[in-house]
Amino acid sequence: MSKLIMNRRGLLKTGAAVGAGMAMPTILTAASHAGYTNAPTNGTVTLGFNVPQTGPYADEGADELRAYMLAVKHLNGEGDGGMMNTFSSKELKGNGILGNKVEYVTGDTQTKSDAARASAQSMIQKDGAVMITGGSSSGVAIAVQGLCQEAGVIFMAGLTHSNDTTGKDKKANGFRHFFNGYMSAAALAPVLADMYGTDRTAYHLTADYTWGWTQQESIQAATEAKGWQTAANVLTPLTTTDFSSYVAPVLNSGADVLVLNHYGGNMINSLTSAVQFGLRDKMVNGKNFEIVVPLYSRLMASGAGENVKGIFGSTNWHWSLQDEASIAFVQSFGQEYGFPPSQAAHTVYCQTLLYADACERAGTHNPCGVAEALEGFKFSGLGNGDVEYRAEDHQCFKDVLVVKGKENPTSEFDLLEVVQVTPRAQVEYAVDHPMFAGGALGACNPGS
Amino acid sequence: MDAILLQILNGIDKGSAYALIALGLTLIFGTLGVVNFAHGALFMVGAFVAVTVGKVLEISKITLDPTKTDFLGNPAKIKTPYVTEWFGDFGLWMIEWSVLVSVIVGIPIMILIGIIMERGLIKHFYNRPHADQILVTFGLAIVLQEVIKAVYGANPIPQSAPELLKGSVDFGVMVGMAENSVIYPLWRLVYFCFSAILIGGVFAFLRFTTFGMVVRAGMADRETVGLLGINIDKRFTIMFGVAAAVAGLAGVMYTPINPPNYHMGMDFLVLSFVVVVVGGMGSLPGAVAAGFLLGILESFASMPLIKDAIAAIGLPSIDQIIIYLVAVIVLLVRPRGLMGKAGMMED
16 A cells, blocks of 8 residues: 655646646637637637528529628628618628628538538538528528527528418527518508409419418418408429419319419429419409419529519519618629629628627627527618517518519519518517417527 | 319320320330430430520620610610521511420430430440449439539529410310310410320331331340341430430420429439339330320329318328329239330349
């Protein structure tokens, strides 16, 4: 048996070794030091842009990516500053975010939930992204939002229109600037009633997934509140390419309006079929047969060609708006890329600035600090009038545009005309509205 | 009754595209013994031949109009297609009827693409297992669609039918039914007629020409035909080109029905293989008959009446799987398909 003898020198050596050992994790990982996932290091902050780069929404994803790159440029003090000059908050100075130069990594969602989660995971774990943003589908947005909640990073949703994103699937780490199905319906129904009358019977063709279901439920409720009736709601598989067998029975159904709750390629093909079947030339119940597309995008309108002429729908934003912010963004984007931005580009650009501004106001990249700064944040100067990020569900409330396919377009981009800017008050709803029920925001997760 | 007639019409129309692609697949399999997974891509390439022809015809002289501005406030660009400058009304006619121009241009282009594909790649896989052939042709299909996406983007590109053939016809009145009971798009009827002519043409070519007779003999017994001193390989290469042209023309004519995109070939490929298997491997009449049969069944499965009836007994919708269900049943009852011959892929 030996006897432990500790002299002064030995005590100092042992103390130094233990101290260094205990400090090691925080020295090696700044994240642990900061207390949240992927804290910025070396004067840079990494954002993760998760957009469809392959698959059917690749063009929309490409436009989102252009807008992200423009936002990064503006945040780092390059270019003309775009909507940073018109944004009501003046925290952004063109010196990155909190003095850290903004860098970015990109992922390909492929418009598939599992692929989108994998690419987001990779950007968080391998590339150190402190915020994930993007997407062109509600299924993808909900999946990635869930992942970001688990990983402890902020998710700034891109193009996602399902009520569920900020309804039953809302998350404390997720924020949506884009509008939703309820808002589209609330904006569109009064215009449809004014244009086509209140004695109408609608036939719905609905994409069979989360966005389609909530869009259909919203537009049916809003139009029935105006006196319309619903003849049928036929669910169409997302993979359908030829909609003729779904469109063919519409004329004999007694309906005089066809509502296409479709987006992207589905909408292009279903609208093309409906026009080919001559629905718009027919009289039913003594009235002209009409077609409605609740959610429009310019890229979709471009794919559907002349079939969109005169057809009503709604959109989050349009490049032809004449407010100071929209003009600034269109100029900035147009000079950079040679064509006007889409609504997807607009929403992701706004989300990037909003995230950066929230970090500045919170004084940290910690997701919980950023979330707190975004909750209840009121702003203007980003192209949608006076806007608020509601604290209770992280949904942005703003004016909604009712648009119509232009009869005489003057260019390949001039496909939609704004019929009405529906004021925000008309599209607001209670936090506990039944269409958004079933989920809980939960607590913010800063990760580790 | 009107709903049934409408879905029969619709099914025949859908079946036209399936039949045309399946016919080409069967021709290639029957002659060269190759399972060609790039055949759907040939349908897509045909559609983009139409897109290209449309774009070429609309190459324009650009002048600036200082009285109008574009979205950036610069003078607006006025485009005048060169063909209208050079050929006047004939130029306008060419733009209006660009689908027809594409059919004419598409035949030699697609035959050439088919021959290059066969000589450049597929011939090296004749004596390899079917799994190798499937892998290489599927890879080729992916390459072709990615090339198209890189050039034309992922967004569908709308193509118009000629003004004369746009809109719909009251088919019900034509067969003595009430007005507006069976309305059908004119171009889809054109597509069906075109398919019928093309299918008839291929059968007539094989049946009534010496070239066709040799090809049929080669399909039945390749070695014996070779022993007679006939270069059957050369004829089979030409048949590959013909099959590519059939798929390509099906794609050209399909463009006014649905705006073409880079993925459209894959959408048809799997269905067309099911059509070939149900019809019977190597059987040309089987492929055509199965194409129309499955098209009609798919249409009926999409009817609200059928969907409601299935939902009422608690089952999910079958409109996307009806073809596969029928394929299972047919193969259980007739393992060689509806008109399959003994010995095809049975070694």
